[in-house]
Amino acid sequence: MASRAIWKGQLRLSLVSIPIEIHSATQSGRQISFRQIHGPTGKPIRYEKTVPGVGPVKSEDILKGYEIGDNEYMLLKPEEIDAIKLETKKTFELVQFVGSSEIPPLYFEKPYYMVPTDDLAEDAYRVVRDALRRTDTIGLGQLTLRGRENLCAVKPCGDGLLMETLYYADEIRSAEPLFSEIGDEEPDDDLLAVATQLIKKKTAPFNAEAFTDHYDKALRALIEEKRKSGTVKRARTDDDEAPARGTNVIDLMAALKASLKGSDGGDDEKPARGKAKPSTPRPKAKPPEAEDEKPARKTPARKPAAKKTA
Template identity: 40%
Template sequence: MAPRANWKGFLRLSLVTCPVALYPATSDTEKVSFNQINRKTGHRIKYAKVDADTGEEVAAEDIMKGFKIDTDTYVEVSKDELDDIALESTRTIEIDEFVPKTDIDNRYLIRPYYLVPDGKVGHDAFAVIRETIRGMNKVAIGRVVLTNREHIIALEPLGKGLMGTLLRYPYEVRSEKEYFDDIQDVKVTKDMLDLARHIVEQKSGSFKPGQFEDRYESALIDLINRKRSGLRPAAKAAPKSGGNVINLMDALKRSLAGAKQSPAPARANGKKPKKRVEGQREMLLPISGGGKRAVREEPKKTEKPVRAAARSKKAG
């Protein structure tokens, strides 16, 4: 089932306008999540909103927002007052300017979205805007109102669509100076740099996200599967010792030797690991009674749970 659009409206470049829909480009729903439960009863824990002084539960209609001035003083703000100052969405992403992508500091990036034509009309106008941005080799900067707040959005071509990335305002980005001022100025020798470059060359490659495994997520899945199968959790492996290297030059030489001797990633039965399109949750064991989320047979209690696919190269 296709995800629901977070926003629908229009994309406008001067007099060229087309209806568009905005979809989130990322998702955390595939990650393992937990509920809090009562150890004694096994029931879920629910939270009640209570008065900090009286301890009595407060009804939703009696709760309002307050801005803290000092310990016991708040400026109360009602929902109607917030509604009065809320930016009314124009339902239009207005492109204001075009800038080189290199001008956008990565610290300003918040989250990506996919922008696509909405409906059967407007595909030609969308294509004109997309190809104009592509041809200029720049990023289009516009504004969009989401949940009553106006956001800056950077638009760039991605295949047949557009990727829109929300940007932070300057007041949301901290200056690096307060963190970097105390870093000592150190003179680095040519020999050290040469060794470091050799290490980088040995470890150089192209970025392939599919090679990386969320090792904590995989450990969670293994833990849950083992417990559901009545098996004891696997013993934790002892951490590898990094050795007692004091001399920086010696550390660089050892690192270079280690990089040269590192074997290629192991593959099950010598075969290339299968690319897994679905999320991590497909690796969970089936739920009794038939659950759509499961794709594996439940192992016997005397067997080690089988992974859905061979492990990918670990990020390290």
């Protein structure tokens, strides 16, 4: 299925204008969508736009209103909004360039492909693409897309250009109120060394195809099973037989060491929590030397754990 351009206009660099089209780089069609159904009748739920005391209304009678007081609105007609003249509706001008790694990742919102509209535009398009690649920079500008003026970044992507919409500064929430509650204590050197070793072991080139949406896969299997038989069996989840979670350094060290012993492929290790401050005394987990023994789910009594030796 051919991609449909969502924006057409000019990419401008100083006095150079390049006719371009912008296409979405992502697709949502693979996701399963549901209709809301009325259980007793099996009929789809419908939503109507209504006014109290009037009932259903026509789309052409609906205006945009900005609340200026308690139940008081300033009405704006579509033609009044459309009359707002923005050059960015038809022109995307690169007004600034920054280093390719200068923009924090949380500012990036959605990717789009930017392509030339015809053969005559390709020469200038390739010049901009290769100049960005040679200088290792990203171009910044603003573009009106779907009724909103977006801050956008442009960078080389293979043989073409990738445009990504960015969040404005006032749209980013500060992490300080959240991160400020994290303690300043340095992590244990031994734990840090084992965790670093585990990360190095699992480091590999990025391959998005290696990851699967397990929920989507299970949901499709559920739908297919129900379509064929009309009956559904509950699948057991990891939570059905989840082991008790430890809350001390010995548990974390044991889990990290067990992870290192695992295979390089799809490990089935269970995550362990980091060091915590217990409010009440709890029995300690087995030391790392006994990690290979599978613990029983229920025991009549617990023996005191051996003390950790240096």
